[in-house]
Amino acid sequence: MNLSKYVGIPYAEHGRGRLGCDCWGLVTYAYKEEFGISLPSYDAYYDDPENQTHIDDAFDIEEKSWQKVDKPVLGDVVLLKLRGVLVHVGIIIDSTRMLHVMKGKHTIIESYTSLKYTRRIKGFYRYAK
Numbered sequence: 298m299n300l301s302k303y304v305g306i307p308y309a310e311h312g313r314g315r316l317g318c319d320c321w322g323l324v325t326y327a328y329k330e331e332f333g334i335s336l337p338s339y340d341a342y343y344d345d346p347e348n349q350t351h352i353d354d355a356f357d358i359e360e361k362s363w364q365k366v367d368k369p370v371l372g373d374v375v376l377l378k379l380r381g382v383l384v385h386v387g388i389i390i391d392s393t394r395m396l397h398v399m400k401g402k403h404t405i406i407e408s409y410t411s412l413k414y415t416r417r418i419k420g421f422y423r424y425a426k
């Protein structure tokens with residue numbers, strides 16, 4: 298699996314494909330393309346991607362489909378929080394990097410072990426369903 302082919306996809310609110318993705322849209326798109334897994338869209342949980350406090354609720358509902366892991370591997374998901382609320386997700390590339398997208402940017406590969414992200418990590422999860 299080569300997730301670097303997803304670098305450069307533009308951010309798009311509620312986007313779920315090559316033309317544009319939000320952070321969860323990138324996960325759903327990559328999982329469909331790489332694993333043939335159709336993940337829930339969660340569109341109903343956040344009308345405005347700026348107010349993603351409901352992502353926590355969505356993940357609580359689907360948590361049974363995900364197994365928390367201590368050592369993430371390629372394809373696992375990292376959940377990131379801000380002020381205690383889950384607001385962002387990325388896909389693990391290797392032991393230090395993730396693929397993700399943020400509003401106003403394109404998808405990039407970035408270190409989740411940097412000071413910018415280490416305190417925000419809620420956990421690493423592997424799809425188990």
